[in-house]
Amino acid sequence: MKIRGLNNMYIEIGFLAVIILFVMQYIGGFSINKFVDDNAVYFKRLQEDDFEFYAKAKYGDAVDIEKLFNARLRQALMISLILGFMLINKLSGSTALIVFAIFFGMFKLPYVQLKQHYKSHLHLIDAQLPYYLKNLEILIQHYTVPVALGKSVGDAPEIFQEGLRDLIEKINAGDSSVQPYMEFAREYPVRDSMRMMRLLYRLGLGKQERKQEQLLTFSRTVSALQQKAREARYKSRLDKMESKTMQMLVCTGVGVMLLLVLSILQSFG
Numbered sequence: 001m002k003i004r005g006l007n008n009m010y011i012e013i014g015f016l017a018v019i020i021l022f023v024m025q026y027i028g029g030f031s032i033n034k035f036v037d038d039n040a041v042y043f044k045r046l047q048e049d050d051f052e053f054y055a056k057a058k059y060g061d062a063v064d065i066e067k068l069f070n071a072r073l074r075q076a077l078m079i080s081l082i083l084g085f086m087l088i089n090k091l092s093g094s095t096a097l098i099v100f101a102i103f104f105g106m107f108k109l110p111y112v113q114l115k116q117h118y119k120s121h122l123h124l125i126d127a128q129l130p131y132y133l134k135n136l137e138i139l140i141q142h143y144t145v146p147v148a149l150g151k152s153v154g155d156a157p158e159i160f161q162e163g164l165r166d167l168i169e170k171i172n173a174g175d176s177s178v179q180p181y182m183e184f185a186r187e188y189p190v191r192d193s194m195r196m197m198r199l200l201y202r203l204g205l206g207k208q209e210r211k212q213e214q215l216l217t218f219s220r221t222v223s224a225l226q227q228k229a230r231e232a233r234y235k236s237r238l239d240k241m242e243s244k245t246m247q248m249l250v251c252t253g254v255g256v257m258l259l260l261v262l263s264i265l266q267s268f269g
Contacts, residue, residue, distance in 0.1 A: 145204030
């Protein structure tokens with residue numbers, strides 16, 4: 001009953017802290033936004049070197065990096081202040097360390113999520129690109145490269161469709177250079193994407209009598225990519241199985257250790 005009463009008290013203090021913070025921000029007594037803006041020079045040092053890269057990879061080049069970074073700070077500060085209010089009656093070095101750890105964790109969480117999104121995005125591209133290129137190879141046997149690209153959009157994985165539309169639009173606008181192909185490869189920067197798009201560009205420029213030879217080179221490269229993708233998929237499954245096995249072993253070991261400790265304590269008791 002006493003523990004339940006303490007929990008209820010902490011919840012009430014938490015609600016009270018939220019109300020106080022909102023009221024103070026509303027009347028201008030204290031503003032987290034103003035605090036972040038006034039100390040932007042110092043907080044900027046906390047920004048990771050690759051934060052801008054990961055943010056643009058997810059939200060595009062138009063994203064406001066400063067606004068996104070300040071939102072991370074405000075969220076982490078708000079949660080830390082609420083937690084500080086809840087632990088104010090137990091203020092000590094250890095509680096201050098806990099509050100700081102919570103702030104640091106909440107501040108880092110959006111960055112970690114952006115990084116994970118980028119890695120999963122690349123993994124998805126890496127897994128699907130060889131199969132898209134294989135379908136494109138079949139179309140190129142019957143059409144020119146620009147026409148084949150246009151016909152491939154509908155059946156392409158969703159992740160490539162926007163990039164393909166941009167590529168086709170630039171080609172149709174009269175850009176006969178390799179640049180549209182390279183921009184597509186930079187948008188999907190995975191294994192051999194640059195080399196594949198150069199091959200595709202040269203295939204589009206090749207004379208009709210050389211088309212079969214170039215298409216054969218393209219086909220061999222795509223088949224090699226498919227094999228690498230299959231190997232990567234099998235390795236990923238194996239790694240997951242090993243990881244789950246290790247987790248099970250660790251959990252079992254910890255459980256056995258706890259049981260041993262409890263039995264020792266009981267024997268001393």
